[in-house]
Amino acid sequence: MLFNPDVERLPLPQLRTLQNSRLKEQVAYVYQRVPFYQRKFDELGINPATFKGLEELPKLGFTKKADFRENYPFGLFAVPQNEVARLHCSSGTTGKATVVGYTADDLEIFSEVVARSLAAAGCRPGMKMHNSYGYGLFTGGIGIHYGAEKLGMTVIPVSGGGTDRQLQLLQDFQSEVICATPSYAQVLAEELKRRGLSPNTLSLRFAVLGAEPWSEAIRGQVQQGLGVEATNIYGLSEIIGPGVSQEDVDERGTGSYIWEDHFYPEIVSQETGEPVAEGEMGVLVLTTLTKKAMPILRYWTGDITNIYYEHSHKRTHVKMGPIRGRADDMLIIRGVNFFHTQVEDIISGLENVSPYYQVVASRRGSMDEVEVTVEIEEVLMRELGLESLSDDVVQQHECLKTLKGTFAKKIKDNIGLSMKVTLLGCGQLPRSEGGKLSRVKDLRNL
Ligand code: ADP
Ligand code: K
The missing domain is CATH 3.30.300.30 (ANL, C-terminal domain)
Incomplete structure (x- = not known):
């Protein structure tokens, strides 16, 4: 099932046209509203009035984690505080936590991309979703939560930890879907086995795993141990949260679709910052095309992967391979x-x-x-x-x-x-x- 088939199957030429006009709008918007980008563009000699769109994107330089730290907490926001509907922080895997904000419209986009992702993972309206992602300041728990609701699922906001209780709830509520980090899904699978319980005592069918790199070996263990089909969800707070990309359950192992009508991806060389050829490994760089509270242009994710088109598949959007690690890792x-x-x-x-x-x-x-x-x-x-x-x-x-x-x-x-x-x-x-x-x-x- 495709949550938004018109967009997910939009022919590439139309997708490009859409991205191009959204990018031009975004560039003009941040120039007007975010002093950080205004200064940057002035230094780089970028004039939003004559900016040509995608073909000139590489001229915009990068936004890096350090820029968030230097503008802590609200310096990169493009709207007054009373238009910010929610704040989140990233987990701060590397360094100090990063603050991100959303307008009501941004939250709609967040839910939309998560709903698309969950549908691609096999979820359907009416299914029960056991959400083991951490609730709170991180984008994971709440981000997945609203996306699942938008899709029409029944959400069980369990949050992380408390393995006993997690297994109890999985048995009592008979959820069809679990969302968790891959390492935690492994723990649940292992604990089930330790107790001598078969995955058949649960009703799980799908697992949506992300927030950290994982491998086919882990997929195998989780799929077998929990009796599920496990797919990858990828995202980061600076761009929106989980739901930037998602693997389709029928196309497991072939990469995750990036929802590129909202997030424009590039892969650049870690050494030179120059774009690499399609399919080659490098640092993933993402540009938000529609976000209003905190639009980010060319964010250097530090994640090493590649992107490629697979025209025979269900959607037209570009795919990314698994994250091979972090540039700084x-x-x-x-x-x-x-x-x-x-x-x-x-x-x-x-x-x-x-x-x-x-x-x-x-x-x-x-x-x-x-x-x-x-x-x-x-x-x-x-x-x-x-x-x-x-x-x-x-x-x-x-x-x-x-x-x-x-x-x-x-x-x-x-x-x-x-x-x-x-x-x-x-x-x-x-x-x-x-x-x-x-x-x-x-x-x-x-
Ligand atoms: P959190 O750590 O709370 O998930 P962050 O925004 O701090 O949120 O983390 C984002 C980073 O987590 C990404 O840049 C990437 O390094 C990693 N990450 C997220 N999802 C995945 C995934 N599916 N595979 C590999 N790494 C991931
Ligand atoms: K993460």
Whole structure:
């Protein structure tokens, strides 16, 4: 089901025309109303009256996280405070929290794009939505909530944490849909299994997962563990919140549609800031085409991905691949750049290891070191009669020694770096408590 088929299937030439006129309007609007953009455009010699639209977009420079911090709290707003219907803050994954604001019309757009996303994820009017995203200042919980209502769902605003209660509610209310971070969905799946309960005791059919990078391995675990079809939802507070892009349930693994009538995407080189060719990896840069309280032009998301068109599919809008990591999250180890998701890819190809892992970068002398810790599957642990693992125990078991060696070699071959590999027993790595799980620790500059 398409929530807004006219727009979601708008032929590309018409979509471009729409984007172009919206962009020109937006540029004139921010020039008039936001001193930050007025100064910027003056410096860059941009005249909104003669601005040509999309073809000149790259001339506008970037808006970065630091610009939000410097204009904290309301400096980037384009409307007087009494026209702001709601404020949110980003989680501040990197640095100080960012304040964002919405007019009543902006909130309508927010609900519209979330409703489109949920419909693409398989949700239908009348289905019950168990919303495990955190409610409060973050955009996740409330953003999903209103979008689900707009679609006509029954929303259960559970928020994050309290795994016991979550499972109880899932059983008692028999919700068809769950929204959560992928790491928390993993926790719920695992807990269900630990209790010896089959996913058939629940009525879940769809899971909508986002707010942090995740992999096909995690998708597999959640789908199997909760008995769902799991899709990706992507978004960020600076642009609107969740619902900037969404994977279609029938097109899983082929990327997430960006609702480009509202959010214009570009991919630029992380080093030069220049646009790259379609399909190539780089930093995702987003421009809001319709937002009024806090319009943002060319926001440097820091998220590394690619965008491409797949003309054979259900919608005309462009797709983005999974987020490969963050530009500022990239680790440079002994001159080699890498993302923890590369380690994740290797793990997903290994047998007998769980999708839980941790990457820790540290420094001994002037030497950067990386330690990768993975968990051994419960089945193998049971076969070996082991409760937990330590290095000594690993040395006593040929199959664990081999597994460790294979993993280390794959890392070396694929990433070009030697890393220390540690094997732990199932359940020995920390789990998400409802929020985000940090799988990477960089201890080098502490
Ligand atoms: P929150 O952290 O509360 O979700 P933010 O706006 O602070 O909200 O976070 C936005 C960032 O979260 C994005 O820039 C991206 O790095 C990450 N993110 C959001 N959704 C996804 C997703 N589906 N896959 C990967 N990363 C995501
Ligand atoms: K996030």
